[in-house]
Amino acid sequence: MMNRTLTGIDASAKRATFATETGTEDVDYDYIHIIPPQRAPNFVRESGLHWADRWTDQGWVEVDMQTLRHLRYPEIFALGDVTGVPKGKTAASVKWQVPVIEDHIVAGIEGREGSAVYDGYTYCPMITRIGHAMLVEFDYHNNLVPSFPGIIAPLEELWISWLLKEVALKATYNAMLCGRA
Ligand SMILES: Cc1cc2nc3c(=O)[nH]c(=O)nc-3n(C[C@H](O)[C@H](O)[C@H](O)COP(=O)(O)OP(=O)(O)OC[C@H]3O[C@@H](n4cnc5c(N)ncnc54)[C@H](O)[C@@H]3O)c2cc1C
DSSP states (O other): OOSOEEEEEETTTTEEEEEOSSSEEEEEOSSOOOOOOOOOOHHHHTTTOBOSSSSTTTTOBOBOTTTOBBSSOTTOBOOGGGBOSSSOOSHHHHHHHHHHHHHHHHHHHTTSOOOOOOOOOEEEEEEEETTEEEEEEEOTTOOBOOSSTTTSOTTSOBHHHHHIIIIIHHHHHHHHHTTOO
């Protein structure tokens, strides 16, 4: 359900109330999953770095979608969730964004143009049930860009995908936080 804001929930009756563009709507549910509003932190939204004509409520930073360089302040780059690009709000995206920004900063220091490009790499590990998951990786154009082609089929529910999500990725994320991955 799009363009609705959850305003109330009656757990005993299993009924959710939404504000819609025309009023309110009550919806009965068996299982409910709500995505909260996504926004940049206040200091980013109030920094003057955000887009003026899109994502105005979210305040994502106005960057070139390939170089991640700010469109008005070329000495500024953005990465991670605050980045104003159409895809890539995952930690795995950050792993592909860092080398791009690094390339352009080093090139700038050396007085040349960087060449690295971020293609929108986004990663959605979806646990479908215990022991089964899908590892869907895609780019700006929704092309599938599997990290393990021929080994992990992105559109199949697999045990190996579940194992990767549950066991291997935690170590990878921790390594990223320490700058080692
Ligand atoms: C439920 C859930 C599951 C997810 N699962 C995955 C997954 O399996 N794989 C994956 O790749 N991605 C996943 N993601 C997405 C991933 O968590 C984010 O894309 C990633 O954390 C973005 O990193 P970031 O550093 O840009 O932002 P954040 O991780 O949000 O870090 C921003 C930091 O800035 C801090 N901050 C805010 N304001 C200030 C301030 N004024 N001063 C100082 N610090 C401030 C915040 O406290 C926060 O620590 C998931 C996200 C959610 C919500």
